[in-house]
Amino acid sequence: MAAFIIACASSKGGCGKTTLAVAIAGVYASNGSSVLLVDADSRKRLQEEWYNPETLSPKIKVISSRVEDVETDVSKNRDVFDVIIIDVEGSANWALAQALQVAHFSLVPSNVSFQDLKDAQKVYNYVESINKESKRYRHCWIVWNRVPTAIRSKEMKATMDEAVTSGLPILTTIHERDAYKAMFSYQTTLDKLREDEAVPSAGKAEQEIAILISAMHEKLEAQAA
Amino acid sequence: MTLQRASLRPPRISDDAPAEDGKRLNELAKSSGFGISGGPSGQEADRVGEGARSVLLPAQPRMSLRDRRPPKETRSFNFNCKMKPRIKDKIDEICIARGVSQADVIEMLIEHYDLKA
Ligand SMILES: Nc1ncnc2c1ncn2[C@@H]1O[C@H](COP(=O)(O)OP(=O)(O)OP(=O)(O)O)[C@@H](O)[C@H]1O
Numbered sequence: 587m588a589a590f591i592i593a594c595a596s597s598k599g600g601c602g603k604t605t606l607a608v609a610i611a612g613v614y615a616s617n618g619s620s621v622l623l624v625d626a627d628s629r630k631r632l633q634e635e636w637y638n639p640e641t642l643s644p645k646i647k648v649i650s651s652r653v654e655d656v657e658t659d660v661s662k663n664r665d666v667f668d669v670i671i672i673d674v675e676g677s678a679n680w681a682l683a684q685a686l687q688v689a690h691f692s693l694v695p696s697n698v699s700f701q702d703l704k705d706a707q708k709v710y711n712y713v714e715s716i717n718k719e720s721k722r723y724r725h726c727w728i729v730w731n732r733v734p735t736a737i738r739s740k741e742m743k744a745t746m747d748e749a750v751t752s753g754l755p756i757l758t759t760i761h762e763r764d765a766y767k768a769m770f771s772y773q774t775t776l777d778k779l780r781e782d783e784a785v786p787s788a789g790k791a792e793q794e795i796a797i798l799i800s801a802m803h804e805k806l807e808a809q810a811a
Numbered sequence: 812m813t814l815q816r817a818s819l820r821p822p823r824i825s826d827d828a829p830a831e832d833g834k835r836l837n838e839l840a841k842s843s844g845f846g847i848s849g850g851p852s853g854q855e856a857d858r859v860g861e862g863a864r865s866v867l868l869p870a871q872p873r874m875s876l877r878d879r880r881p882p883k884e885t886r887s888f889n890f891n892c893k894m895k896p897r898i899k900d901k902i903d904e905i906c907i908a909r910g911v912s913q914a915d916v917i918e919m920l921i922e923h924y925d926l927k928a
């Protein structure tokens with residue numbers, strides 16, 4: 587049996603790829619899985635700014651991967667971890683292409699705006715074109731990110747509706763929460779933030795990430811059936 | 812709502828995935844504008860694929876910006892009240908489970924209330 591490989595992928599910068607990667611890694615690890623985060627961002631921010639073996643679960647490891655080595659680095663670790671999560675930088679570079687190619691499941695975070703959605707759509711279309719060429723099916727789903735908890739404007743609702751009308755697959759919604767930022771200021775994961783009562787929104791963030799993970803598993807099962 | 816721990820265990824992926832024509836997929840990546848050297852965000856990937864319909868060409872005509880803009884008095888509101896933590900938590904739980912906003916929950920409540928009235 588080999589690792590479940592997830593890519594947090596978009597050619598859009600700042601849409602929440604790293605945030606999502608870290609949040610998912612934390613929820614998998616706190617539920618008993620071993621997780622490798624592959625930092626394919628040349629700025630090595632995961633490795634240098636977030637990863638801290640003293641504050642993080644030993645179930646989580648991070649490696650930095652050069653743009654041209656993403657596929658090799660993932661392959662080397664397939665049999666070692668339960669889950670591998672690839673975090674790419676926000677550009678249409680080779681690492682993004684490799685991540686989309688090697689992953690079983692690509693998650694494309696998108697803020698609810700047309701600019702973000704257009705980038706998300708390019709990624710989705712590209713994965714569809716890989717699927718046409720390949721015998722193996724790859725999932726690619728968009729995740730709404732930074733949605734306000736209290737109220738959604740009409741503009742926001744219209745954009746969300748139009749994404750659905752355009753046939754873009756939307757997996758789940760992630761809200762704007764301090765807990766997601768605090769993972770980086772405390773170099774930790776959502777479960778620890780919740781336990782330490784460091785940030786009030788940590789438990790809710792953890793719950794919505796758990797829902798996202800279950801949704802991924804459901805999509806995989808539905809496709810396999 | 813508590814999620815089953817079991818559903819948070821990753822799926823078991825079998826090793827015998829179909830052999831892939833890696834070369835062909837790499838060619839596809841190159842012809843789709845993904846560069847080895849990397850590059851600034853986005854533009855190059857414009858040529859990519861033709862999967863979903865463009866978000867710029869929705870099935871229905873786009874609403875004009877004026878139509879999209881909500882009437883002023885509904886743009887934002889504040890519920891000026893104190894809630895029991897239990898109620899606040901319940902509302903949050905519903906929002907997360909259904910992926911709706913707090914305003915949506917209130918709208919649902921009102922619909923329910925109107926039906927009963
Ligand atoms: N759900 C969220 N709630 C609150 N803040 C968020 C959320 N998602 C992302 N952010 C914030 O948005 C900013 C960008 O997020 P992040 O670094 O994860 O994006 P990225 O896609 O990895 O960016 P890059 O392309 O530069 O790698 C960060 O400041 C992060 O804290």
Ligand SMILES: [Mg+2]
Binds near residue numbers: 603604675676
């Ligand atoms: Mg990042």
